[in-house]
Amino acid sequence: MLYRRFGRTELQMPVLSCGGMRYQHSWKDVPQWMIPQKNQKNLAATIHRAIELGISHIETARGYGTSEIQLGRVLPQLPREQIIVQTKVSPKPQPKEFLKIFEQSLSNLKLDYVDLLGLHGVNTPAILQYCLDGCLEVAQQLKTQGKVRHIGFSTHAPTQVILDAIETDQFDYVNLHWYYIFQDNWLAIEAARRHDMGVFIISPSDKGGHLYNPSPKLVELCQPLSPMVFNDLFCLRLPQVHTLSLGAARPSDFDEHLQAVSLLERADELLPPILERLEAAAIAALGPDWYHTWQEGLPAPENTPGQLNIPITLWLGNLLDAYDMSEYAQARYNLLGSGGHWFPGQKADRLSDLDLSDCLSRSPHAAKIPARLANIHQRISGTPVKRLSQQ
Structure with missing residues (x-):
């Protein structure tokens, strides 16, 4: 395994992380006795393999x-x-509630401390304000008490919100x-580098394109690599990126990613022809002006x-059109309307009732966007699709 300095934490972070959102028994809390032994054995085997x-x-x-x-x-x-253990707790308007939830996390993990505490889902200016209005102070107190070593945040926010959070330092x-x-x-990654922050990439294989089930066109364009290995190399070729989260559901889920680690020294040789093919395919499908x-x-x-989410829909x-990613596009699009602040906005199902002329006035493609939507x-x-945590 390769390791990178995780910013000012000084932790030696493996370039692959074992994310914990796909091997658990349930997205809802249930008593331990209700968790099947088969599931617990699989989780344990996955951790030991990692x-x-x-x-x-x-x-x-x-x-x-x-x-x-x-x-x-x-x-x-x-x-x-x-x-290195990381858990995440969502910021709350009441810092005492944030503290109570963290204490439950630490109790669940049966640890004296966590190395990394992430303020989870800093996706809007209001949630960032919850951090600044007391949750960060609680986190710092936990650090002083030795229950937390380092403090970060996780986000699905627009870039500007992420930049605002980073600039608080x-x-x-x-x-x-x-x-x-x-x-x-x-x-945001460049800003994190300036602030000497660790950079952890969320879900590059799932949210990055359902790469465990890629389209045949994407497979062809990424040859001689698999789309998953290509994407890993694309991210890890840059020293500003420190680790990729792998949502492993079973011990074998690490295997394909290990190929990327073994090929990292050849990234400058392997990636350019694939990047050229991907761009050429997109331009051929979309046209250079639109692309x-x-x-x-x-x-x-x-x-x-x-509240139509025009950028995500387009x-x-x-x-x-470019890569035949129909399964991924359907899954993500049908989350609109139920994703909350994690995936905001609505589908284009009421276009005939909406006048988009004013909101599109700054777009060079204003005339054709409604028909494309x-x-x-x-x-x-x-x-409609629900987020995993809602299922």
Whole structure:
């Protein structure tokens, strides 16, 4: 395994992390006796396999249902100074509630401290304000008490909110989204580097394109690599990126990612031809003008009639046309309307009732966007999807 300095935490972070949101029994809290032994054995085997491979960072959250309580039956058996444990707790308007939830997390994990405490889901200016109005003070008190070593935040926010959080200079690291199909947050990664923060990439294989089940076109374009290995190399070729979270559901889920680690020294040789093919395919499908300028002047959902999420809908349409990523596009699009602040905005299902002329006035493609939205909706709309934590 390769390791990188995780910013000012000075932790030696493995470039692959063991994320804890896919091997647990339930997304809801249930008593330990209700957790099937088969599931617990699989989780334990997954953790032991991670440690065997040198993946010493184990990441979870209070919001991941039984993940913490199940890890609490495994982690105390491991050499404590050889593992890096992160949990995450959502900021609350009342700091006392934040503290109570953290104490439950620590009790679930059966540990005296966590190495990393992430303020979970800093997705809006209001939630960032919860951090600044007391939750960060509580986190610092926990650090003074020795229950927390380092403090960070996780986010699905627009880039500007992430930048605002980073510029407070009160966080040691950030968990954010950035991978080949979604590179908007590069400015945030650069800001994190300036503040010497650790950078942890959330869900590069799932949110990064359902790469465990890639489209045949994507497979062809990424040859001789698999799309998953390509995406890992795309992220890890840059020293500003310190670790990728792998949501392992079973011990074998690490295997394909290990190929990327073994090929990292050849990234400058392997990636350019693949990047050229991917860009050429997208331009051929979308046209050069749309490919280079489609994002210009698009409004945020809160500034759009009906809270329609125009940027996400157009982005998913681009992936559908360029790379045949229909399964991914459908899954993400149908989350609109139920994703809350984690995935905000609505689908384009009421276009005939909405006047988009004002909100699109700054877009060079204002005249054709409504028809494109209608076409995308017709192609990928289906049964509404809930976030995993809502299931």
